[in-house]
Amino acid sequence: MSGRIEFPNDHLLISGKSKEELIEEYLRLRKEYEKLKQENEELKKQIKPAFVKIPAYKLKKRWRKLGRPKGHPGCTRWKPEVIDHIVEQKLEKCPDCGQESLSELVTEYEEHIQEDIVPARVEATKFIRHAYWCRVCKKRKTAPYAAEEIPYSYLGPNVLVQTILMKYHHGLPYSKIQMMFKELCGLTVTDSALAQALQRLAHWLEVEVQVILNAVRASPWIHGDETGWKIAGSHHWLWDFVNQKLALYRIEQSRGRKIPEEVLGKNYRGILLSDFLSAYDKSGRRRQRCLVHLIREMNQCREKDRSVEYLLAYRKLKRILDDAKHLDRIRGKLAPWIFARRVGLIKGRLLDFACQLFKNRNWQRLSKRLLKYYEEILTFLDVPGLPQDNNHAERMIRPNVIFRKISFQNMSRKGADAHEVLMSLLQTLRLQDKNPIEFFKTAYLRHRQENPVPLLSFLPSR
Numbered sequence: 001m002s003g004r005i006e007f008p009n010d011h012l013l014i015s016g017k018s019k020e021e022l023i024e025e026y027l028r029l030r031k032e033y034e035k036l037k038q039e040n041e042e043l044k045k046q047i048k049p050a051f052v053k054i055p056a057y058k059l060k061k062r063w064r065k066l067g068r069p070k071g072h073p074g075c076t077r078w079k080p081e082v083i084d085h086i087v088e089q090k091l092e093k094c095p096d097c098g099q100e101s102l103s104e105l106v107t108e109y110e111e112h113i114q115e116d117i118v119p120a121r122v123e124a125t126k127f128i129r130h131a132y133w134c135r136v137c138k139k140r141k142t143a144p145y146a147a148e149e150i151p152y153s154y155l156g157p158n159v160l161v162q163t164i165l166m167k168y169h170h171g172l173p174y175s176k177i178q179m180m181f182k183e184l185c186g187l188t189v190t191d192s193a194l195a196q197a198l199q200r201l202a203h204w205l206e207v208e209v210q211v212i213l214n215a216v217r218a219s220p221w222i223h224g225d226e227t228g229w230k231i232a233g234s235h236h237w238l239w240d241f242v243n244q245k246l247a248l249y250r251i252e253q254s255r256g257r258k259i260p261e262e263v264l265g266k267n268y269r270g271i272l273l274s275d276f277l278s279a280y281d282k283s284g285r286r287r288q289r290c291l292v293h294l295i296r297e298m299n300q301c302r303e304k305d306r307s308v309e310y311l312l313a314y315r316k317l318k319r320i321l322d323d324a325k326h327l328d329r330i331r332g333k334l335a336p337w338i339f340a341r342r343v344g345l346i347k348g349r350l351l352d353f354a355c356q357l358f359k360n361r362n363w364q365r366l367s368k369r370l371l372k373y374y375e376e377i378l379t380f381l382d383v384p385g386l387p388q389d390n391n392h393a394e395r396m397i398r399p400n401v402i403f404r405k406i407s408f409q410n411m412s413r414k415g416a417d418a419h420e421v422l423m424s425l426l427q428t429l430r431l432q433d434k435n436p437i438e439f440f441k442t443a444y445l446r447h448r449q450e451n452p453v454p455l456l457s458f459l460p461s462r
Contacts (some may be wrong), residue, residue, distance in 0.1 A: 055298050079113055120185035125156070145449045153448075155189065155197055157441045160451050163194050164201075164440055169399075169420050195415065202418035204447040205440075209248070209421050211456040212428055216241055217264055219388060221271035221288075224260060224280055227401060230409040231416050239263070242396040247427035249400070251416040257282055268393035271383065273390050276369060288379040289392035291321060294369075301362045309360045313353075317370075320349050324378055331384060343381045348376065396427060428456075 017025070068075075093100045116236040129143045150157060159181070166172045166180070174191035216222055222241050229238040229251055239250040242262055252259050260283040264272070272284035275293045285395075295318070302314055324346050331339060354370035370377070380386040400423065410416040429436045443455040 007113070031418050067292050067310065080115060083113070091333055122185055122187045128434060145419070148445070150445065153197070153200075154190060157445055159189075160197055160201055160444065161440045163198060164422055164426065165436065167198065168419075168426050169404070169436075171403055173407060198422065199414045199418045201440075201444055202421040205421055205443060206453050207447060207452060208443055208456050209424050211454045212246055212248050212424055213263070216243075219243055219246065219270055221383075222246075222284075223262065223387075223390055223396075224272055224274045224283075225390060225393035225397050226255060226277075226279075227397055227404075229400075229404065229416075231413060232411050233338050238397070238400055240397045240400070241395055242393055242427075242431075244392070245428075245431050247396055247424055247431060249420050249424050249427075251410070251420055255279060271379065271386060273387060273393070276373065277389055286379055286383075287376040288386060288388070289373050289376045290388075291325075291339060291377070292389040292391060294377070295321065298366070303364075305360070305362050307360060309358065310362060313356075313358065313360070313363050320346065320353060322351075324381060325388065328380055328388070343378070345380055346381070347374075350378065399423070399427065 032278065067108060090104075090456045091102055094102060125148070127146050127149045129145070131143075133139075134141050145151060148157065152162075153160075163177055166177050167174070172180070174194050177194060178189060178191045181189060222243050224241050226237045226239045226241070229236045229249070234253075236251055236253050237255045237259075239259055241248045241250075241260075248263065250259065250263060255277075257279045260272070260280055264270075264283055269285045271286045271288055272280055273288045273290065274280040275290050280287065298314055298317070302310065327339070327342055327346065334342070350370065351374055354367050354374055356367060358364050358367055380388045410419055425440070426436055429439055439455065446453070446455060
């Protein structure tokens with residue numbers, strides 16, 4: 001609305017009037033103009049803009065320079081505790097004049113320590129097991145296997161263990177592993193022989209994975225996540241069920257509810273932490289939905305939807321979630337009855353928010369989700385120490401995602417089964433700070449020599 005008042009025939013209003021009448025008319029119009037101007041300003045305040053200007057991103061200034069501060073004590077590589085060889089260099093004559101008149105300075109010398117690796121070479125071992133006839137049993141008896149002998153295997157345990165690490169930890173394909181063995185130590189082997197050897201190894205180590213599975217089913221809570229996978233080009237899903245000490249992987253064609261029920265069991269009494277996938281709806285006695293997934297989706301919608309209704313609802317829900325996180329942080333500073341009362345208030349605020357009627361499409365969808373999973377969003381307030389998010393599952397599934405990017409995943413079901421077993425054991429050992437080289441070597445030799453007792457034995461922990 002403009003602040004200027006225009007009249008079609010101003011000269012007709014002025015003609016035939018005295019000076020006093022003109023002044024009175026001017027004052028009346030002036031008063032009407034001020035009134036209209038004030039109404040215009042009030043209407044502008046009531047009408048809020050449909051879109052809010054996003055502030056431009058400002059590059060943060062680095063608060064300090066990189067590296068250590070000036071004048072700090074020197075830092076160099078630590079010296080090894082054991083010196084294997086000592087090489088002394090002496091002079092017989094002067095390198096400049098060639099004379100032999102040199103007197104050694106006993107207290108002055110230069111010392112230099114250098115570390116290197118011993119060049120590897122292939123070591124072939126022939127195992128001979130002698131046979132005997134027992135006159136009492138009337139049977140043929142054979143000497144037992146040697147400590148380092150793998151029955152019917154042409155490759156030793158050290159080769160197989162290094163292949164596991166290069167394949168499932170360093171992410172090298174079999175062709176490059178074959179090349180490394182050839183160049184580093186002169187071992188000639190085909191990539192298919194390495195693949196089949198790991199498949200046989202994984203078959204004998206399934207008893208160790210069963211120990212992990214039992215520990216997962218007995219754990220007080222477990223994280224669950226899934227990602228896409230392929231077997232011979234056919235689409236599958238890789239599932240992970242992990243906590244701070246355990247990691248279990250499964251490759252299945254289904255992304256449905258039956259996989260968590262099959263892995264955790266239908267009577268799992270712990271708490272399952274996951275995203276909002278409906279496949280986890282019936283698993284576990286209780287569930288905790290990932291707050292990071294919820295907040296991330298809220299932020300993504302906010303970048304596209306800047307309407308007033310969305311922004312007001314966003315701030316309200318964000319405040320509820322922030323209050324819940326803060327209450328969890330100060331849990332030990334409050335009396336139990338005060339903490340319980342505040343938990344009830346926050347849950348009531350969340351339920352009231354989920355029951356609101358929204359015209360905004362994004363909040364119509366998100367409010368339905370909040371109402372459906374209302375009892376599973378703030379479970380961490382009822383269980384001390386329970387994580388609020390599913391970040392640990394995403395971090396533990398990351399090695400498989402990297403493996404997927406640099407390979408064709410698996411070309412057969414046997415390869416997928418080997419991936420499940422070896423990756424579950426490798427990640428579990430790393431979570432528990434155990435030596436994977438020593439474990440794989442000892443466990444495979446034990447089970448391959450027909451000893452079914454598992455090497456892993458631990459109590460499930462958080």
